[in-house]
Amino acid sequence: MSATKHEALHQFVQEIFLNKGFSEDHARISADVLIAADLRGIDSHGVARLSGYVRLIDKGRINPKPKFNFTTRKRTMGNMDADGGIGLVSAHFAMEKAMEMCEEYGSGWVGIQNSNHFGIASYHALRAFEINAVGIAMTNASPLVYPAGGRERMLGTNPICVAIPGNDGREFVLDMATSAAANGKLEIASRSNKEIPEGWVLNADGTSTKDPNALKSGGGLLSLGSDADHGFHKGYGLGAWVDIFSGVLTGANFGPWVPPFVSFLDPATDAPGKGIGHFVGCWSLDGFSDAQTAKNQLDVWIDRFKKSIPANSDQPVIVPGEPERIHENDRKVNGIELNAVVFEDLKTLNQELKLNSKLFV
Amino acid sequence: MSATKHEALHQFVQEIFLNKGFSEDHARISADVLIAADLRGIDSHGVARLSGYVRLIDKGRINPKPKFNFTTRKRTMGNMDADGGIGLVSAHFAMEKAMEMCEEYGSGWVGIQNSNHFGIASYHALRAFEINAVGIAMTNASPLVYPAGGRERMLGTNPICVAIPGNDGREFVLDMATSAAANGKLEIASRSNKEIPEGWVLNADGTSTKDPNALKSGGGLLSLGSDADHGFHKGYGLGAWVDIFSGVLTGANFGPWVPPFVSFLDPATDAPGKGIGHFVGCWSLDGFSDAQTAKNQLDVWIDRFKKSIPANSDQPVIVPGEPERIHENDRKVNGIELNAVVFEDLKTLNQELKLNSKLFV
Numbered sequence: 001m002s003a004t005k006h007e008a009l010h011q012f013v014q015e016i017f018l019n020k021g022f023s024e025d026h027a028r029i030s031a032d033v034l035i036a037a038d039l040r041g042i043d044s045h046g047v048a049r050l051s052g053y054v055r056l057i058d059k060g061r062i063n064p065k066p067k068f069n070f071t072t073r074k075r076t077m078g079n080m081d082a083d084g085g086i087g088l089v090s091a092h093f094a095m096e097k098a099m100e101m102c103e104e105y106g107s108g109w110v111g112i113q114n115s116n117h118f119g120i121a122s123y124h125a126l127r128a129f130e131i132n133a134v135g136i137a138m139t140n141a142s143p144l145v146y147p148a149g150g151r152e153r154m155l156g157t158n159p160i161c162v163a164i165p166g167n168d169g170r171e172f173v174l175d176m177a178t179s180a181a182a183n184g185k186l187e188i189a190s191r192s193n194k195e196i197p198e199g200w201v202l203n204a205d206g207t208s209t210k211d212p213n214a215l216k217s218g219g220g221l222l223s224l225g226s227d228a229d230h231g232f233h234k235g236y237g238l239g240a241w242v243d244i245f246s247g248v249l250t251g252a253n254f255g256p257w258v259p260p261f262v263s264f265l266d267p268a269t270d271a272p273g274k275g276i277g278h279f280v281g282c283w284s285l286d287g288f289s290d291a292q293t294a295k296n297q298l299d300v301w302i303d304r305f306k307k308s309i310p311a312n313s314d315q316p317v318i319v320p321g322e323p324e325r326i327h328e329n330d331r332k333v334n335g336i337e338l339n340a341v342v343f344e345d346l347k348t349l350n351q352e353l354k355l356n357s358k359l360f361v
Numbered sequence: 362m363s364a365t366k367h368e369a370l371h372q373f374v375q376e377i378f379l380n381k382g383f384s385e386d387h388a389r390i391s392a393d394v395l396i397a398a399d400l401r402g403i404d405s406h407g408v409a410r411l412s413g414y415v416r417l418i419d420k421g422r423i424n425p426k427p428k429f430n431f432t433t434r435k436r437t438m439g440n441m442d443a444d445g446g447i448g449l450v451s452a453h454f455a456m457e458k459a460m461e462m463c464e465e466y467g468s469g470w471v472g473i474q475n476s477n478h479f480g481i482a483s484y485h486a487l488r489a490f491e492i493n494a495v496g497i498a499m500t501n502a503s504p505l506v507y508p509a510g511g512r513e514r515m516l517g518t519n520p521i522c523v524a525i526p527g528n529d530g531r532e533f534v535l536d537m538a539t540s541a542a543a544n545g546k547l548e549i550a551s552r553s554n555k556e557i558p559e560g561w562v563l564n565a566d567g568t569s570t571k572d573p574n575a576l577k578s579g580g581g582l583l584s585l586g587s588d589a590d591h592g593f594h595k596g597y598g599l600g601a602w603v604d605i606f607s608g609v610l611t612g613a614n615f616g617p618w619v620p621p622f623v624s625f626l627d628p629a630t631d632a633p634g635k636g637i638g639h640f641v642g643c644w645s646l647d648g649f650s651d652a653q654t655a656k657n658q659l660d661v662w663i664d665r666f667k668k669s670i671p672a673n674s675d676q677p678v679i680v681p682g683e684p685e686r687i688h689e690n691d692r693k694v695n696g697i698e699l700n701a702v703v704f705e706d707l708k709t710l711n712q713e714l715k716l717n718s719k720l721f722v
Contacts, residue, residue, distance in 0.1 A: 074467020076437055077648025105466050106435020111649045134610075150678040152670040162602050164610075172605060174598035180591050197590040206672035224595055229558040230541050230587050237535035237681040238599075240666070241523050244533060248658045249495075249525075249649035255665055272661055287438025288472045288610035297609045300633055304616055305601075309513040311567035317511040320598040 003335030004359060010035045012346070012357045013047060019353050020057045021064035026089045033088040033119040038336045041327030042175075044184035045120045048342045051349055053086065053117075055263035062086050062116050070097055076105045079250060080112045084275060087118030087139065095124050095280045099131050102282045109281035111250030114274035117141065117261055121161035122175040122324070128163060128282035129171070132291055135163045139278040140246040140253075142260045145179050146220035148228070148236035151206035153220045154255050157182055158242035163321070165285065166298040173321025178239035179221045180232075186212050199226030245279040252277025364696030365720060371396045373707070373718045374408060380714050381418045382425035387450045394449040394480040399697045402688030403536075405545035406481045409703045412710055414447065414478075416624035423447050423477050431458055437466045440611060441473045445636060448479030448500065452639050456485050459642045460492050470642035472611030475635035478502065478622055482522035483536040483685070489524060489643035490532070493652055496524045500639040501607040501614075503621045506540050507581035509589070509597035512567035514581045515616050518543055519603035524682070526646065527659040534682025539600035540582045541593075547573050560587030606640040613638025 010031045017027035030053075038046030056062040066085025070093075072078045078097055082090035094110040101108025118124065121137040128135025141156025157177040164172040181200040189196045189212035196212045203209050204218040215221060224235025247254030252273045259267035259276060285291040308317050338346070347360045371392045378388035391414075399407030417423040427446025431454075433439045439458055443451035455471040462469025479485065482498040489496025502517025518538040525533040542561040550557045550573035557573045564570050565579040576582060585596025608615030613634045620628035620637060646652040669678050699707070708721045 073650070074645050074648040075465075077467040077645060079650050104436075106438040107468055107470060109468060109644060109648065113650075146672075147666060147669060147678050149672055149676055150669050151672045154666060154669050164602075164605055172601065174595075174602055176592075176595040176598055178595075180586070199591050202672070224592050225541070225585055226587075226591050230560050230591070231537075231585050233679070233681070234535075234537040234539075234585055237537055240533065240681060241525075241535055244525055244659065244662060245649075248662045249646070249655045251650050251654070251658075254658070254662055256669075272658065283470060284435050284438060285610070287435040287470065288606075289434070289440050289474075289612050293612070294610045297612075297615070297633065298605065301605060301609045301615055305508060305515060308508060308511050308515050308617075311507075311510055311512045311563070315510055317508050318594070320594070320601060 003337045005335045006035055006039055006332060008359055009038070009047060009336060012350070012355070012359050013050060015355050015357065016050060016054065016349060016353065019355065020054060023065070026086070029092050030086060030088045033092070033123045036123045037120045039328045039331045040120065040122065040324040041331070042120050042324070043339065044182065047346060048339065049117075051345050052261060052263070054349060056116065059263045061259070061263065061267075066090070068093055070094075070110075076101045076107050077109045080110055081251075082112055082115035082275065084114055085116065087112070087115045087276060087278060090115045091118040091124045091137065091139070091278050091280055094278070095127050095135070095137070098281045099128065099133070102128070102133050102284055103131055106284045106287040107282065109279070111245070112278040112280070113251035115252065115276050115278060117276060118278050120175065121159045122163060122173055124280050125161040125163040125175070126173065129165045131282070131284070132165065132286065133282040133284045134165070135161070135280075135282045137161045137278065137280045138242040138246055140243045140258050140276060142258050143256045144183065144215065144221050145223060145239060146202060147240070148223055148233040151202060151204065151220065152256070155236070155239040155243055156258055157221065158239040158246070160238065160242055164298065165295065166302060167295045170299060170302055171321055171325070172298065172302070172319060173324065175321070175324070178224055178235055178242060180224050180226045180235065181221065183215065183221070186215055246277035247273055250277045250279065364698045366696045367396055367400055367693060369720055370399070370408060370697060373711070373716070373720050374411060376716050376718065377411060377415065377710060377714065380716065381415060384426070387447070390453050391447060391449045394453070394484045397484045398481045400689045400692045401481065401483065401685040402692070403481050403685070404700065405543065408707060409700065410478070412706050413622060413624070415710060417477065420624045422620070422624065422628070427451070429454055431455075431471075437462045437468050438470045441471055443473055443476035443636065445475055446477065448473075448476045448637060448639060451476045452479040452485045452498065452500070452641055455639070456488050456496070456498070456641045460489065460494070463489070463494050463643045463645055464492055467645045467648040468643065470640070472606070473639040473641070474612035476613065476637050476639060478637060479639050481536065482520045483524060483534055485641050486522040486524040486536070487534065490526045492643070492645070493526065493647065494643040494645045495526070496522070496641075496643045498522045498639065498641045499603040499607055501604045501619050501637060503619050504617045505544065505576065505582050506584060506600060507563060508601070509584055509594040512563060512565065512581065513617070516597070516600040516604055517619055518582065519600040519607070521599065521603055525659065526656065527663060528656045531660060531663055532682055532686070533659065533663070533680060534685065536682070536685070539585055539596055539603060541585050541587045541596065542582065544576065544582070547576055607638035608634055611638045611640065
């Protein structure tokens with residue numbers, strides 16, 4: 001199977017969302033976010049999720065025509081009710097509001113409730129670069145992670161992204177799940193029948209395991225840090241911070257009540273909030289010190305870290321965000337190699353919705 | 362040795378700083394921050410550090426009479442030049458500025474350059490509770506940590522604290538170093554001649570070790586996550602974020618150039634910035650949604666997590682900040698048990714400075 005041009009893939013994704021009742025704007029933005037993930041090499045969050053979104057729309061769990069209700073609560077802080085819409089779009093518009101406030105006041109923040117999964121956090125955080133600002137984005141997600149010292153699924157993999165612009169496309173982009181390993185890594189190991197390292201997942205009884213299917217069998221992911229000796233209370237604390245900012249404080253659900261991404265599992269009936277929650281915002285680079293000086297200093301930082309002594313002489317130290325940017329530059333030119341399973345999934349969607357996309361000729 | 366009343370210890374610490382030329386205000390605030398650490402059970406950052414600060418003052422590396430120069434750069438963002446003063450005090454006043462901006466605009470942020478160590482991050486973040494806001498505080502620190510895949514000391518243990526207020530003294534307080542283990546844990550193991558777990562520290566050649574003295578022998582601490590399999594690029598990314606916000610963007614030093622805390626090591630002569638850097642700020646709780654509703658939801662969150670199934674039935678799941686608050690409540694009443702070495706250290710200071718403190722009678 002040859003690589004697919006990202007423009008063609010974008011076109012296809014957009015058609016899917018249009019077909020499902022999205023507006024032109026919302027379909028285009030949704031495609032932007034998913035294709036950004038595939039371009040950046042975060043394949044688990046790109047078109048691989050498309051059929052999952054479609055099923056949630058079909059089940060009435062994602063509102064294809066939401067009316068976003070934004071409320072300015074303080075001059076630099078707002079709350080958005082996403083009306084059950086897709087997070088890909090609600091977080092996009094929330095970030096626009098945050099950026100407007102940031103341009104006027106130096107920083108801007110929006111919590112989003114009643115939303116759905118928002119794709120990769122870095123798509124949203126990186127938009128701050130348009131106004132020379134530092135972006136931040138976080139979201140809670142379906143519970144799969146045990147808190148430190150626990151054996152009940154209480155948190156999602158709750159990612160946090162911080163994106164800081166430098167000169168000439170240089171940048172610092174931290175985009176991390178707060179669990180030790182993401183679900184996708186377990187699936188890869190499961191498909192190839194390989195053991196996983198201890199410290200990724202616990203069995204449902206709280207015992208350690210190397211079985212890549214332990215999560216599917218009712219176990220739970222471990223927080224970053226993996227065990228008490230290695231600081232898993234810190235990973236738990238980070239995931240909890242994301243949960244509280246995204247859900248508890250915004251009016252969305254949180255903890256074990258966050259609705260599942262898969263359409264065959266129903267949301268909790270005793271939910272304390274509405275939908276999934278996100279938190280996005282930005283700080284003006286000029287607010288820290290002179291923006292140009294800050295960027296020049298970031299260049300010094302990046303150069304110094306890349307030149308620091310590596311543990312293995314053939315593997316230089318990497319700056320966070322560098323691998324994703326390399327992927328993006330490559331895939332923009334050479335196209336995106338789709339996983340065979342994902343390709344079949346898209347092909348099925350194409351047939352079901354009678355879209356006759358040229359992608360599958 | 363009996364427990365020492367925190368008020369008496371505070372008085373002694375204040376006298377030390379007064380003796381070293383601090384103003385009444387600065388001496389009192391410095392004592393507040395150090396005693397807060399001891400009360401909260403973070404003994405490594407309390408009076409245990411007092412003689413370290415004194416030596417830095419004696420060496421001219423901490424300015425006892427700084428003139429803080431605060432500049433509003435954007436309506437919600439400012440920069441403070443701490444004039445070589447102690448971070449305990451500069452971060453305190455920077456947080457006041459951030460709180461003022463927060464009260465007017467809903468959020469407020471101050472980066473601090475040309476400073477010194479600021480004590481526990483949670484002291485500064487927790488002050489946001491005074492205005493019903495979420496507090497955040499971070500600082501860079503002397504390089505001891507290897508970046509992911511590296512074997513050169515490039516980062517400090519760079520802590521980050523996020524403090525979120527609930528009802529009736531309930532709260533969420535995450536205060537974490539971004540390394541897998543803090544230096545203090547190595548020292549405890551070293552004193553008792555015990556091996557440490559793999560994943561805390563590497564030897565200078567990048568190999569793994571269980572030797573608690575490996576750091577002293579020129580090795581480096583590992584970032585949270587400990588190794589590639591367990592996501593140490595995430596811990597590295599978090600520590601780097603703190604470094605960039607505290608140092609790179611504010612005009613302070615960063616990475617390997619952050620001045621050492623110990624007075625017998627000299628700062629780098631090719632330093633790209635001034636002193637140590639911090640970043641503090643706050644978001645108004647009312648900015649997310651109605652503050653009272655947010656607090657009520659945080660209560661639901663706390664209750665649900667505390668009631669979640671523990672891995673060991675006799676060790677309930679803990680909410681971040683809970684152990685520190687338990688310590689504080691206990692030590693406020695029952696006093697602080699000082700480590701024998703620390704007590705001797707304070708006694709020596711008392712003699713050297715002829716303070717005749719009743720603590721040592």
